[in-house]
Amino acid sequence: xxxxxxxxxxxxxxxxxxxxxEEIKKHVRTYLLIGVALMIGTVLTVWASLIDFGSRExxxxxxxxxxxxxxxxxxxxxxxxxxEKKMIYSVLIFTVFFFAALMYLTLWSTTPESLIHIR
Amino acid sequence: xxxxxxxxxxPDTGLYNAKLGIWLFLASEVxxxxxxxxxxxxxxxxxxxxxxxxxxxxxxxxxxxxxxxIASSVTVVLGWAALKMNQFSRYRIxxxxxxxxxxxxxxxxxxxxxxxxxxxxxxxxxxxxFDGHIVPDKTTKDVITLEGRQVDLHSELMEPPKAGFVPExxxxxxxxxxxxxxxxWMFTYGPWHNTYTAIYxxxxxxxxxxxxxxxxxIFMIWGPLAKVWKEDPERYTNRVEVSGLFWHFVDLVWIFLxxxxxxx
Numbered sequence: 001x002x003x004x005x006x007x008x009x010x011x012x013x014x015x016x017x018x019x020x021x022e023e024i025k026k027h028v029r030t031y032l033l034i035g036v037a038l039m040i041g042t043v044l045t046v047w048a049s050l051i052d053f054g055s056r057e058x059x060x061x062x063x064x065x066x067x068x069x070x071x072x073x074x075x076x077x078x079x080x081x082x083x084e085k086k087m088i089y090s091v092l093i094f095t096v097f098f099f100a101a102l103m104y105l106t107l108w109s110t111t112p113e114s115l116i117h118i119r
Numbered sequence: 120x121x122x123x124x125x126x127x128x129x130p131d132t133g134l135y136n137a138k139l140g141i142w143l144f145l146a147s148e149v150x151x152x153x154x155x156x157x158x159x160x161x162x163x164x165x166x167x168x169x170x171x172x173x174x175x176x177x178x179x180x181x182x183x184x185x186x187x188x189i190a191s192s193v194t195v196v197l198g199w200a201a202l203k204m205n206q207f208s209r210y211r212i213x214x215x216x217x218x219x220x221x222x223x224x225x226x227x228x229x230x231x232x233x234x235x236x237x238x239x240x241x242x243x244x245x246x247x248x249f250d251g252h253i254v255p256d257k258t259t260k261d262v263i264t265l266e267g268r269q270v271d272l273h274s275e276l277m278e279p280p281k282a283g284f285v286p287e288x289x290x291x292x293x294x295x296x297x298x299x300x301x302x303x304w305m306f307t308y309g310p311w312h313n314t315y316t317a318i319y320x321x322x323x324x325x326x327x328x329x330x331x332x333x334x335x336x337i338f339m340i341w342g343p344l345a346k347v348w349k350e351d352p353e354r355y356t357n358r359v360e361v362s363g364l365f366w367h368f369v370d371l372v373w374i375f376l377x378x379x380x381x382x383x
Contacts, residue, residue: 028197066378070374103160110161
């Protein structure tokens with residue numbers, strides 16, 4: 001594998017206007033903090049799952065809440081969704097709608113009122 | 120003719136082609152995994168009381184794999200940031216760690232799969248069930264040796280053994296097994312065992328394919344395609360960003376798979 005040298009300061013810097021080097025350095029600190037938070041969240045999820053809250057439903061809700069917070073951190077900061085272009089949001093709004101509809105139909109189909117429910 | 124906006128962002132959307140492309144692809148991926156999560160919910164809610172297994176998987180291995188994947192997500196984003204700061208050698212180190220993490224993840228997952236394919240639930244002709252892991256050295260054509268426990272009812276196997284349980288090693292003659300015309304491998308904890316193992320292998324298998332695919336792309340950009348950095352650093356950085364977005368999505372899926380399959 002050939003060694004590829006770093007570009008000189010005069011070479012075309014890949015940093016865009018909105019991503020100055022100083023700004024990126026600040027972001028790096030955020031990424032590290034988010035990484036630590038995600039790992040703490042993982043340990044917390046395991047710890048909460050081993051506690052008897054009196055009903056398994058409570059354990060399920062707690063685990064899913066922690067997973068959702070972790071998911072938000074990954075999508076929001078690592079994937080930069082908290083500061084993305086409008087076009088990306090326009091795409092994702094459809095995804096959110098159809099995903100929510102899918103989950104709603106799934107949960108609805110498990111209720112006694114559902115015609116699909118055969119029990 | 121050069122394809123427009125392959126590197127520079129389009130003025131009206133602020134996005135280059137590949138970035139819009141990967142987000143459209145990820146949107147379809149959300150629906151793919153969403154459909155499988157939906158199947159999981161239906162199977163679980165529809166299961167008869169006492170028939171859905173709990174803690175069949177090693178929580179600590181699952182937790183370790185989650186931490187490995189999170190660490191890889193951190194190194195992916197740090198690698199991209201290093202390129203933005205024109206630090207190619209630092210990027211190389213971060214992405215090297217990412218590739219290493221992906222290999223560790225796959226090794227742990229393979230170990231877990233192997234464990235399931237060595238785990239047998241054997242119905243005996245006396246009406247009892249012996250459940251445990253095969254001891255290959257003590258297994259012959261006529262006798263299978265398992266290390267585990269005997270139970271009266273299948274439902275007893277849905278919960279893990281109580282704390283302090285000491286597994287028993289037993290040699291079981293093949294003639295004592297109620298095979299019901301099935302081959303021996305059908306009694307392992309493979310995808311055919313029950314609906315839980317079926318959805319477990321489907322979800323984690325599909326996820327593992329994504330890990331393999333993502334790792335190959337990251338490796339190709341990191342190694343054989345590294346010369347692009349010299350020729351066109353912005354294009355190279357964009358490639359790293361796009362592959363990173365896919366990798367974060369793979370991490371995101373695992374964040375939900377871990378509690379759903381291992382803990383609940």
